[in-house]
Amino acid sequence: GxxxxxxxxxxxxxxxxxxxxxxxxxxxxxxxxPWYKQELGKGPQLIIDIRSNVGxxxxxxxxxxxNKTAKHFSLHITETQPEDSAVYFCAAxxxxxxxxxxxxxxxxxxxSP
Amino acid sequence: DSGVTQTPxxxxxxxxxxxxxxxxxxxxxxxxxxxxxxxxQGLQFLIQYYNGEERAKGNILERxxxxxxxxxxxxxxxxxxxxxDSALYFCASSVAGSGTDTQYFGPGTRLxxx
Numbered sequence: 001g002x003x004x005x006x007x008x009x010x011x012x013x014x015x016x017x018x019x020x021x022x023x024x025x026x027x028x029x030x031x032x033x034p035w036y037k038q039e040l041g042k043g044p045q046l047i048i049d050i051r052s053n054v055g056x057x058x059x060x061x062x063x064x065x066x067n068k069t070a071k072h073f074s075l076h077i078t079e080t081q082p083e084d085s086a087v088y089f090c091a092a093x094x095x096x097x098x099x100x101x102x103x104x105x106x107x108x109x110x111x112s113p
Numbered sequence: 114d115s116g117v118t119q120t121p122x123x124x125x126x127x128x129x130x131x132x133x134x135x136x137x138x139x140x141x142x143x144x145x146x147x148x149x150x151x152x153x154q155g156l157q158f159l160i161q162y163y164n165g166e167e168r169a170k171g172n173i174l175e176r177x178x179x180x181x182x183x184x185x186x187x188x189x190x191x192x193x194x195x196x197x198d199s200a201l202y203f204c205a206s207s208v209a210g211s212g213t214d215t216q217y218f219g220p221g222t223r224l225x226x227x
Binding site: 046 | 146156216217219221
């Protein structure tokens with residue numbers, strides 16, 4: 001089955017800095033890659049996703065890049081703010097039949113004022 | 114607010130007991146997914162239902178079972194509970210449950226087994 005590795009497990013930055021979280025996946029047939037943000041005491045919330053026919057997608061301060069050849073994808077957050085502090089999860093999914101999401105272990109992002 | 118609701122928010126019970134967790138999907142979503150989140154295992158997929166039928170199974174123990182009712186709400190039943198079953202249980206829903214549907218997560222149920 002699919003295996004998703006996520007790094008780093010924790011990331012501390014100063015407000016205004018950029019943050020980058022990286023994930024690799026094992027199954028080259030995976031072609032949907034969502035990112036979720038989980039705040040304390042809440043469920044994961046989708047913040048951005050990318051499909052394998054696209055190399056990059058941007059939404060305001062958040063961007064995701066995908067390298068299908070290397071089987072890795074990354075989340076980039078620019079101009080970080082304290083409210084960006086949360087746990088971020090990447091995931092991968094096959095676009096076939098009724099496949100399911102495989103999640104990375106998560107990255108705890110701490111943005112200091 | 115994702116539109117997915119879960120009850121109860123917290124559940125404290127003893128080993129050997131049985132509990133039922135409930136999930137209502139977003140309006141219009143036909144598919145429901147259950148996940149377990151623990152500190153050491155991360156988010157683990159348990160089981161998926163689509164329009165009342167089991168669609169996919171993940172790392173779900175035999176002591177656990179689920180069903181989806183005609184009104185599309187779902188219940189996850191956990192029996193013969195062990196200390197290691199203490200975790201956050203999330204429900205997610207999506208429109209169809211195939212291909213690359215976006216999954217929307219509920220707020221979760223925190224289960225503590227004493």
